[in-house]
Amino acid sequence: MLTVSEALDRLLTAARPSTATQTLPLAQAHGRIAAAEYRASVDVPALDNSAMDGYALALPFDAPLPDVFPVAQRIAAGQVGSALAPLTAARIFTGAPVPNGATCVVMQEDCDADEHGLRLKPGITPHPDQHIRRRGEDIAQNSVLLQSGEQLDAARIALLAAGGIAEVAVHAPLRVTLLSTGDELAEPGTPLPPGGVYNSNRPMLLAMLQALGCEVIDGGMVPDRRDATEAALLAAAQQSDVVISTGGVSVGEEDHVKAALQALGTLDLWKVAIKPGKPLALGRIGKADFVGLPGNPVSAYVTLQVLVRPFLRKRMGAHQLAPTVWPLPAAFDWPRPDKRQEYLRAALTPAGLQLVGQQGSAMISGLAGAHGLVEVPPGQVIQPGDTVRFLPFTS
Ligand SMILES: Nc1nc2c(c(=O)[nH]1)N[C@H]1C(S)=C(S)[C@@H](COP(=O)(O)OP(=O)(O)OC[C@H]3O[C@@H](n4cnc5c(N)ncnc54)[C@H](O)[C@@H]3O)O[C@H]1N2
Numbered sequence: 039m040l041t042v043s044e045a046l047d048r049l050l051t052a053a054r055p056s057t058a059t060q061t062l063p064l065a066q067a068h069g070r071i072a073a074a075e076y077r078a079s080v081d082v083p084a085l086d087n088s089a090m091d092g093y094a095l096a097l098p099f100d101a102p103l104p105d106v107f108p109v110a111q112r113i114a115a116g117q118v119g120s121a122l123a124p125l126t127a128a129r130i131f132t133g134a135p136v137p138n139g140a141t142c143v144v145m146q147e148d149c150d151a152d153e154h155g156l157r158l159k160p161g162i163t164p165h166p167d168q169h170i171r172r173r174g175e176d177i178a179q180n181s182v183l184l185q186s187g188e189q190l191d192a193a194r195i196a197l198l199a200a201g202g203i204a205e206v207a208v209h210a211p212l213r214v215t216l217l218s219t220g221d222e223l224a225e226p227g228t229p230l231p232p233g234g235v236y237n238s239n240r241p242m243l244l245a246m247l248q249a250l251g252c253e254v255i256d257g258g259m260v261p262d263r264r265d266a267t268e269a270a271l272l273a274a275a276q277q278s279d280v281v282i283s284t285g286g287v288s289v290g291e292e293d294h295v296k297a298a299l300q301a302l303g304t305l306d307l308w309k310v311a312i313k314p315g316k317p318l319a320l321g322r323i324g325k326a327d328f329v330g331l332p333g334n335p336v337s338a339y340v341t342l343q344v345l346v347r348p349f350l351r352k353r354m355g356a357h358q359l360a361p362t363v364w365p366l367p368a369a370f371d372w373p374r375p376d377k378r379q380e381y382l383r384a385a386l387t388p389a390g391l392q393l394v395g396q397q398g399s400a401m402i403s404g405l406a407g408a409h410g411l412v413e414v415p416p417g418q419v420i421q422p423g424d425t426v427r428f429l430p431f432t433s
Pocket residue numbers: 218219220222223235236237238239240284285286287288289290293314315316317331332333334335337399400
């Protein structure tokens with residue numbers, strides 16, 4: 039059986055990054071992977087400007103100040119004033135360009151202004167550059183805003199917009215067909231027949247794959263028959279870059295996915311020393327990649343998160359593939375480790391990481407309260423206070 043890191047190496051070697059790209063307006067690019075590098079077309083801010091509503095002053099700082107400063111001009115955001123003579127003031131508003139000659143801005147709460155001019159309130163001593171945002175202090179023109187292979191989230195979209203970028207070249211979305219195998223599966227909203235189980239993997243994986251940025255096609259539910267499994271896999275492979283199924287990859291005679299895959303294409307990886315999720319399968323059918331996730335919901339969740347996500351991200355053209363790992367203290371006991379590398383559902387608490395819910399691979403109840411997974415190497419016990427590897431779900 040492959041170790042988790044051997045399996046990850048194999049998956050990443052097998053993942054061919056997509057080459058198809060398209061150009062999208064920034065507002066439509068959320069979640070997509072950049073296919074080019076982008077640089078700022080302007081300095082941000084483009085001019086020195088005021089951080090406060092108040093007065094820009096041309097003060098010397100090394101000489102006594104007069105009591106009153108004439109207010110020579112008024113500059114609102116979007117306007118550009120004229121040069122400020124020494125010892126005069128300009129009425130100014132947040133974001134408005136600071137006129138040449140101004141050495142500081144004083145907020146209006148710290149001044150009194152009337153028809154005679156502006157007076158600083160007692161005790162107010164402005165310092166050089168006070169409340170002035172300098173040109174380019176946030177982003178310098180031509181600096182890199184986004185690297186090829188980065189995923190466009192809200193913050194990166196804001197960064198590109200601030201730098202004047204209107205459109206981005208992105209990788210075409212990965213088309214993933216999702217199949218659910220199992221005669222026992224019933225659709226939520228329909229009566230549950232005797233022996234039935236509601237299909238929770240399908241909406242769970244749909245949500246996870248969409249969050250990754252995939253275009254997901256629902257391939258439906260596949261009965262536990264070899265001919266039906268082959269027909270469903272073949273149809274799915276013809277319409278997608280990647281086919282992902284759940285269930286039917288273990289060893290029982292009702293498990294047809296592996297045999298169907300071997301008949302239609304190649305099985306390149308099967309069984310990983312991971313708990314939950316041992317019977318994970320990887321292969322090819324024609325031009326499509328195939329990933330067979332175990333049927334147990336938590337096994338499907340964990341294998342997608344730990345192993346399949348990096349594979350899909352590389353397929354999508356993303357560069358940062360390794361999961362984020364935070365070394366954090368455990369606040370729990372794990373006295374009976376497994377031979378397989380184990381992933382435990384855990385929540386971040388002020389006391390440290392706490393396990394949530396029961397840890398069985400069919401136990402969905404704890405998943406919703408977890409913030410991530412604790413990675414337990416084969417055979418390793420954990421005691422409260424031990425530093426463990428925590429893989430947050432948000433990364
Ligand atoms: N003799 C052995 N039996 C099993 C082994 C083994 O090594 N030897 N491995 C076990 C492990 S570990 C896992 S994980 C499961 C995985 O089996 P399959 O991938 O073949 O999945 P199924 O048997 O089809 O289903 C397992 C379990 O999950 C439920 N399920 C399936 N699909 C869904 C769905 N879409 N939504 C909700 N629940 C689903 C299904 O009803 C079963 O209870 O095999 C062990 N057995």
